[in-house]
Amino acid sequence: MMRYSHLEHRFVQHLPEHLEPGVLYLSMEYGTAAHSCCCGCGEEVVTPLTPTDWNMTFDGETVSLSPSIGSWTLPCRSHYVIKRGKVIEARPWTDEQIAAERRRDKAAKARHYGVSEPVEAQPPAQSPPATPLSDRRSLWDRFKRWAKLGG
Template identity: 35%
Template sequence: MYLIKIVHRLPADLEDHVVYVSREYEVAALKCACGCGHRVNLLLDDGHKVEEQDGRAHIWPSIGVWDAPCRSHFWIQNGEVLWAEQWSEGRIRAAMEAQALRHKGDIRTPIPWYKKLWTALMKFYHWG
């Protein structure tokens, strides 16, 4: 079962079955669910969402570990790993290229006002 641990900065060494979340830096990290030990870093402002339900992790959309030999693809829901379908090399390449373009700023997806408001309220009231 994956649990959430809120941290200021992500640690160098990760424990098994722990999702480390730095809300300040909008990043999260965990070890790959397959057990290979590969470190998976998630940029929370790049589409991944991490929530805590009774201490258990919930992450969406799915996590594709395309930079590791295992090529794992999974979701974490209510602390449990749910395996997703394997992607083709073409689909992986297209997704990685789209992500690289987003990071370069070539594709800008505006954040809706209600999401900005929700984020501000979450930070103000220290929810989540």
């Protein structure tokens, strides 16, 4: 069950060091959305806004992200959709479904970026990069490192 059923959105230039629960931060300058996992576990969920990752829609009042958020690398393995600011819990995926999505994402990135060999997807679609709370680097530093590794 999701602890947060609605996310307030905030457009920011830089992501804050601490993500407030129930808030979806959007940095258009850096093409990134971030929030604290909606299940309430406290883990940070970062979703890059790119042609092969997530898309953001702002209707003037609310924000939607697509595709769904699948936190497959987090212990909670939460899966939900953010539509018009509402958090809609989605059914859990099997390990086989997750593996198939990771293969599809790897191939999509290879096609989009014109790589003849599929690139190693890091992180795969539906699986936002998750960093343990014990990691003391800032969220922005972790995102920059992720982007350099081929996000």
